[in-house]
Amino acid sequence: MRTKLDLTPFYRSSIGFDRMFDLLENASLNADNWPPYNILKLGEDAYRIAIAVAGFAENELTITREANMLVVNGAKSENDEALYLHQGLPVRSFVRRFELADHVIVEGAKLENGLLLINLKKEIPEEMKPRLIAIQAETAKAASKQIEGAKAG
Numbered sequence: 001m002r003t004k005l006d007l008t009p010f011y012r013s014s015i016g017f018d019r020m021f022d023l024l025e026n027a028s029l030n031a032d033n034w035p036p037y038n039i040l041k042l043g044e045d046a047y048r049i050a051i052a053v054a055g056f057a058e059n060e061l062t063i064t065r066e067a068n069m070l071v072v073n074g075a076k077s078e079n080d081e082a083l084y085l086h087q088g089l090p091v092r093s094f095v096r097r098f099e100l101a102d103h104v105i106v107e108g109a110k111l112e113n114g115l116l117l118i119n120l121k122k123e124i125p126e127e128m129k130p131r132l133i134a135i136q137a138e139t140a141k142a143a144s145k146q147i148e149g150a151k152a153g
Contacts, residue, residue, distance in 0.1 A: 034094055035074070045122040049098060054114035055091040061116060063109055070098040070106065072116065103128075 037051040049070075053061060056074050064071045074094045100120070107119040 034090070034092070035096065037096065042119075047104075047120040047122075049116075049118040049120065051096060051116040051118075052114060053111070053116045055089060056111075056116075058111050061111070063106070063116075063118060065100075065106055068100045068102065068104075070100055070118070070120075072096045072098075072118070 035052050037049060040048045040050065042048055051072060053074055056076065060075055060077065062073045062075075064073070072095070074096075076091050076093055101122065103124050104120050104122050107121050109116065109118045111117075
């Protein structure tokens with residue numbers, strides 16, 4: 001049994017982490033396990049989501065990117081002509097949402113052997129990548145001081 005996580009102490013002592021706390025709270029609310037899926041890390045910045053969508057055709061699936069959210073919809077068309085004697089395969093409509101980190105892009109998707117494969121990649125913009133800053137040495141000009149004094153004769 002899940003219990004609600006109380007994040008109140010963190011709200012009192014942190015600033016600017018609202019989105020992270022919202023993610024933690026929403027993760028506990030997303031208890032729907034249909035359809036099953038895997039999230040794979042293929043490389044340092046490459047990921048894949050594999051969703052089991054057996055029975056769905058390409059035209060019954062949609063993938064939408066909204067801000068930092070990836071939404072996968074499966075809408076099965078009703079087939080009133082079929083008379084099932086037994087229906088053990090659950091083929092029902094679904095909406096699956098995935099929260100994406102900043103700078104994660106969707107490279108592509110394909111339907112293969114009953115799995116919807118969505119390839120993702122994290123691309124950090126050049127201006128946000130670490131860069132080396134050159135240190136300029138200060139060129140000290142030798143200040144020549146002339147002391148004029150009385151010349152001894």
